[in-house]
Amino acid sequence: MWTAILVTAVGCYLLKLAGLSVPESVLAHPTAQRVAGLLPAAMLAALVGVQTFADGPSLVVDARVVGVTAGAVALLLRAPFLVVVAVAAVTAALVRLI
Amino acid sequence: MRDSLAVGIATGAYGISFGAIGVATGLSVLQTCTLSVLVFTGASQFAFVGVVGAGGAPLAGAATALLLGSRNTLYGLRLTSLLNLRGARRLAGAQVVIDESTAMAVNRQDESHARLGFFTTGLAVFVLWNLATLAGALGGQALGDPRDLGFDAAVAAAFLALLWPQLTTRRSRVTALGAVGVAVLLVPVVPAGVPVLAAAGVAVVAGTLGRR
Structure with a gap:
């Protein structure tokens, strides 16, 4: 675990430093820019899906779906980050109590 | 300041x-x-x-x-x-x-x-x-x-909240939908952690195809 944490730390630092250090033309290619611009949306969307439906190697529909849906409603109502997360947690916890 | x-x-x-x-x-x-x-x-x-x-x-x-x-x-x-x-x-x-x-x-x-x-x-x-x-x-x-x-639901909601401001263009919304589909479908067939990495491929395809 510690190895992975340190790899992440060093790697993320080098990614930041690289941007400040390389000439602008290197990543100026429009396709590279577009792909890099879309990466966060793809990764985060995948994380939402996996975190909502995966239970080990199987896919399940459980209290998490209800919680995330409640969080999405909070987002539509322009709630701040902490509220969105709390709404999702409380909703899922309540569903499990029932 | x-x-x-x-x-x-x-x-x-x-x-x-x-x-x-x-x-x-x-x-x-x-x-x-x-x-x-x-x-x-x-x-x-x-x-x-x-x-x-x-x-x-x-x-x-x-x-x-x-x-x-x-x-x-x-x-x-x-x-x-x-x-x-x-x-x-x-x-x-x-x-x-x-x-x-x-x-x-x-x-x-x-x-x-x-x-x-x-x-x-x-x-x-x-x-x-x-x-x-x-x-x-x-x-x-x-x-x-x-x-x-x-x-566990809070973690998923945190990702959703981080994703939300990224969905400003049609291309990003299509990419996100594709990424969810690819990742979720891969969950039963590949080891944990791999589905999310594979979703990066969706960004590559979406960024390479099309001009807009």
Whole structure:
């Protein structure tokens, strides 16, 4: 675990430093820019899906779906980050109590 | 200066959730806080604990975090000409190349104002993010079984909240939908951690195809 944490730390630092250090033309290619611009949306969307439906190697529909849906409603109502997360947690916890 | 502090306080709220979620997914308080000090880029940190918490290999978590961290490289490219940093300043400044500090630097009229906005915001966010992580981690540790408290749903909602502001174009929305589909369908067939990495391929395809 510690190895992975340190790899992440060093790697993320080098990614930041690289941007400040390389000439602008290197990543100026429009396709590279577009792909890099879309990466966060793809990764985060995948994380939402996996975190909502995966239970080990199987896919399940459980209290998490209800919680995330409640969080999405909070987002539509322009709630701040902490509220969105709390709404999702409380909703899922309540569903499990029932 | 006041703007920088306000941004720092706002990100403190994410920090509390990160701390609580970090320990809920099985990391120690020290490991959670180390991520905030050394990695210091929110989405990557959430991704790391998300993959590891779902049973993925720690190195798969690291790879996901690095792919998400690549957007900071693009920020750096934009900042180079604005800030003109050299030597030790560049080495120190690199750690605080994040969403917030970039946003506060790009709208300034000259180099000294851009530097001031960049460094004060970066420092404010760094201090408050780390204090908030510690508070969240200690609080989360005191709470008990994370599943009973709905923390697994909270992690998913945190990713959704981070994703939300990215969905400004049709291309990004299509990419996100494709990525969810690919990742979820892969869950039963590949080891944990791999589905999220595979979703990066969707960004490559979506960014390469089409012109708009």
